[in-house]
């Protein structure tokens with residue numbers, strides 16, 4: 001037993017934040033990385049037969065685990081499941097996980113087995129990196145004045161063309177909704193929102209699209225960066241997260257000695273603001289026939305160890321157990337064998353390390369979305385994950401580009417998760433100067449981001465795709481109509497699960513709310529004398 005304890009202790013020291021590990025070949029990372037690279041260069045092919053090691057990490061490197069130390073007063077929240085919207089896809093409940101998931105679970109076990117063989121993790125020095133690029137763009141006073149006029153007199157209504165475009169997207173939705181009780185409930189919630197009545201006309205959007213950035217935009221840099229800094233979690237928070245992860249790991253081992261916990265989501269992808277809840281994936285080394293049963297068992301174990309607010313949400317799209325740890329004050333969600341989320345966490349993390357402006361922009365956008373109540377998937381607005389993808393895509397589209405398209409480059413990282421190939425260039429240390437010829441500042445980018453989503457994006461035809469680093473057409477994806485619960489009123493392609501539209505949760509009411517908020521934000525960034533206050537003014541649902 002002593003030996004087993006020792007073994008557990010050793011493994012415990014190897015807890016890795018949010019990552020699939022791999023081993024050997026230490027690649028030097030420059031100082032000043034935002035966070036350590038959680039995922040190591042590995043080949044994880046879950047579709048291979050068992051004897052060829054389906055989770056075959058061809059371990060080449062062990063760039064080390066993240067050992068940031070953070071503390072903080074964590075808020076206690078009981079929210080719907082993380083980012084996965086809490087809305088069932090294709091029927092909902094644990095049935096969602098069908099054969100593909102079973103296969104995945106089977107393979108996760110093998111990953112676990114591989115994992116247990118891993119040796120020494122390498123500690124990395126992890127630091128935030130900040131960027132203060134050059135001067136702002138020019139003036140454009142004339143357009144500005146005419147737009148102020150337009151906005152005052154008549155710009156605030158949907159004109160005929162705009163209305164027709166929106167309506168054409170919604171016809172199918174109308175008829176399907178009639179038989180959909182769950183959706184009705186959701187609609188009601190959206191209707192309580194007074195927003196969404198005053199979308200701009202197509203004509204005004206076209207005009208505003210050509211608008212130049214305000215001439216005093218540089219004034220907004222310092223306050224926006226100050227907001228970003230204040231949202232950045234202090235190092236001590238990481239310590240607490242690690243502490244909780246270690247104690248949960250011990251508990252879990254009592255019931256499942258082979259199990260492994262991975263952090264994923266914002267606590268591991270570099271986009272976590274201070275006092276975020278944490279997302280944990282429990283990788284089990286056994287065949288799972290009934291995920292609900294396991295979640296309930298896990299909930300029991302956690303409850304009996306005095307963890308608080310323990311709740312098993314077995315019918316969510318991604319079933320989870322929620323809990324709050326009274327010792328650290330951290331709230332967390334635990335899901336089972338959700339490998340794709342762990343892999344896309346690595347992708348986001350890798351993008352975060354390329355250019356500091358991504359984190360700056362994404363923190364501001366997430367903060368705005370939370371303040372304005374449009375980061376609530378259960379009300380039909382977007383997940384944090386979706387907002388980060390929107391930011392990445394936006395920076396891929398700048399000219400010169402600020403971010404590359406990692407999936408369009410040589411594949412240095414390659415895992416196959418249940419027939420989905422997740423492959424991309426992950427030698428991020430080679431890309432640190434990628435965006436340096438673009439001198440745009442965070443203020444210009446925030447302005448540009450809202451401008452794009454308010455006036456520039458073609459909601460009727462376009463899908464944003466981080467995978468291709470471009471816009472693709474709805475036609476091409478066959479996302480021109482509602483299928484089941486997937487609506488495609490704003491389309492954000494998941495980089496790996498390409499049939500998955502992160503905008504699926506947005507319905508005919510919330511699309512208006514969302515677009516009105518983008519327009520409000522763009523307007524504030526362009527005209528308001530004090531945008532940094534007004535932009536984040538909390539919206540209180542009536």
Ligand code: GTP
Nearest residue numbers: 082083084265266272276340341344345383384385
């Ligand atoms: P905050 O908790 O709001 O700070 O953000 P977060 O980064 O944790 O994002 P969120 O709660 O939206 O999602 C947590 C993680 O789940 C994301 O980082 C993704 O890895 C994963 N995830 C979220 N939504 C989806 C989804 O629809 N599909 C997939 N495949 N993964 C998702």
Ligand code: MG
Nearest residue numbers: 082265266279
């Ligand atoms: Mg989260």
